Amino acid sequence: MRTLTPRRIQETLFTAPSFLWLLVLFLVPTLMVVSMSFRTADPYGGIGDSFSLEGFKDIFSPSFPGILFRTVNLSFQTTLWCLALGLPVAYFIARAEKKHQAHLMLLIIIPFWTNFLIRVYAWKIILHPEGMLKDMLVALRLVSEDTSLLYNQGAVLLVLVYTYLPFAVLPLYAAIEKFDFTLIEASRDLGAGPLRSFFRVFLPGISQGIVSAVMVVFIPALGSYVIPDMVGGTDGEMLGNKIAQRVFVDRNLPRGSALSTLLVLAVVLPVIGGLVVKKIRSNGRAFADVPSIGEHGL
Amino acid sequence: MKGVRFSGVLTFFVLLFLYVPIAVLVFNSFNASRFGSLWGGFSLKWYSALFHDRNVWVSLTNTVVVALVSTLCSVIIGSIAGFCLYRYKGRVQRLHYGLVSLPLIFPDILMGMSLLLFFIAIGVRLSLLTIILGHITFSISYVAVTIMARLQNFDFSVVEAAQDLGASRFTILTKIYLPLLGPGLAAGAMLALTLSLDDFVITFFTAGPGSSTLPLQIYSMIKFGKPPMINALSTLFLAATFLVALGYQRISSGSKTAG
Structure with a gap:
């Protein structure tokens, strides 16, 4: 039974501003992207009135699987590197003395107070064919005179890791800081080796942090546009570059929308998947009432 | 603890990785040479060009x-x-x-x-x-x-x-x-x-x-x-x-x- 209690009126009043704002300027526009991809383009760079599958032409072009694979692959590798570097850093900070923790976190965050474009540009200078790094590597005979450090996938990966690393460290730190390290001692006392207690006790214990880190790195990385645009060259093009090219160069909004629809799916499907897993898990827990540690082995 | 020492060393290198690009930018902003790889002497000319844009x-x-x-x-x-x-x-x-x-x-x-x-x-x-x-x-x-x-x-x-x-x-x-x-x-x-x-x-x-x-x-x-x-x-x-x-x-x- 719904009655209009004062509390309910108050709730509605408080919910309305953000709910309506995001409904109109976030949800509706996102749905628009999906619907526009089924429309024709008009010759003036706008959107025509009739229905068409023309927009999906890119997805069926022979070069597309390559770009899609590169986009997913680079985002995946970025996520792995961010976890591999972020975990020890977060661990170190979480195990440092309490008074140093905030300062160490600040040190991680400060570089990100510079503008994002400026950070990417800094890498462009470092990796420049006549830059110091190239000279150094050539002098050490690690690379030959004619290798290019810039405009390839390696450069894109490097700058992606640079950009997303702090976003991985934050949730990992939050999870490790809350982790009860006596559990590790307990598992060792019970005869587990260091590797076993790392994989069976520590990682499951901070799984929430790992999931958040993956979410905030992998999904935004899929939509990268500026990084491959500035350091990638043609060899490092990603899905985001194709979208921007359709919108700003070809002025074909339906084709840009069709490509963006893929990104919408890439964002929404893992979120729904995550919710389903959570639901199943919480149902399972209701039956078994087990402690959360060590039960994530699925 | 060994884990702490290893992660400490790695944290140091990660911080280096995070700060080097920024240091390069600041350093180069005072570089009279147009190209980042050469040091052409101390100069504020890029700042003055900026103020006049x-x-x-x-x-x-x-x-x-x-x-x-x-x-x-x-x-x-x-x-x-x-x-x-x-x-x-x-x-x-x-x-x-x-x-x-x-x-x-x-x-x-x-x-x-x-x-x-x-x-x-x-x-x-x-x-x-x-x-x-x-x-x-x-x-x-x-x-x-x-x-x-x-x-x-x-x-x-x-x-x-x-x-x-x-x-x-x-x-x-x-x-x-x-x-x-x-x-x-x-x-x-x-x-x-x-x-x-x-x-x-x-x-x-x-x-x-x-x-x-x-x-x-x-x-x-x-x-x-x-x-x-x-x-x-x-x-x-x-x-x-x-x-x-x-x-x-x-x-x-x-x-x-x-x-």
Whole structure:
């Protein structure tokens, strides 16, 4: 039974501003992207009135699987590197003395107070064919005179890791800081080796942090546009570059929308998947009432 | 412990990795040589070139206008949202929470693209206003989650006590909520401000002719020459953000000792 209690009126009043704002300027526009991809383009760079599958032409072009694979692959590798570097850093900070923790976190965050474009540009200078790094590597005979450090996938990966690393460290730190390290001692006392207690006790214990880190790195990385645009060259093009090219160069909004629809799916499907897993898990827990540690082995 | 030592060494190298590019920029901004690899002597000429570039001043003004307006609006909307998500539970709020948290992981390009289509569809001309609307949209979520986190430690019995003692709504707002949530509001505002100052992609999609912001200006500088000026600009940008953050740090640590 719904009655209009004062509390309910108050709730509605408080919910309305953000709910309506995001409904109109976030949800509706996102749905628009999906619907526009089924429309024709008009010759003036706008959107025509009739229905068409023309927009999906890119997805069926022979070069597309390559770009899609590169986009997913680079985002995946970025996520792995961010976890591999972020975990020890977060661990170190979480195990440092309490008074140093905030300062160490600040040190991680400060570089990100510079503008994002400026950070990417800094890498462009470092990796420049006549830059110091190239000279150094050539002098050490690690690379030959004619290798290019810039405009390839390696450069894109490097700058992606640079950009997303702090976003991985934050949730990992939050999870490790809350982790009860006596559990590790307990598992060792019970005869587990260091590797076993790392994989069976520590990682499951901070799984929430790992999931958040993956979410905030992998999904935004899929939509990268500026990084491959500035350091990638043609060899490092990603899905985001194709979208921007359709919108700003070809002025074909339906084709840009069709490509963006893929990104919408890439964002929404893992979120729904995550919710389903959570639901199943919480149902399972209701039956078994087990402690959360060590039960994530699925 | 061995694990701590290994992670300590790695943390050191990660910090090096994070800071070297910034150091290179600052260093090069004082380099008289046009190319980063050669040291051509100390010079302030890029700074002076920067000060005489009219486009830089116009986009700086635009950036400040966009940042201030969007921060103000998103702090109001976002903190109400955070309060509401914390206070009320139920199906509507779960939906509300989904709507608030999804933009946090949405790739920028998708948000830019969808806003562009939306503005075209409803026939709004792209201008500073559309940029501001875009910035408010992505900042609301960040403010809301910051406020929610702060509310975890908020003691609502204080509010009930005030009500029992006959305080009016206005008194409760100004005497209890604002002072106690002040640091949270400041943190949310800082976040919205830095996000707005930093944003390129969404601005790029929603900007019309003549509504260039500083990041757009930097982008065109990188794309079409004038690189050394970017070094100077970024050094100033870094110094400015550093001062703001330092000031914020002072305020928040001051309030901690006071409370």
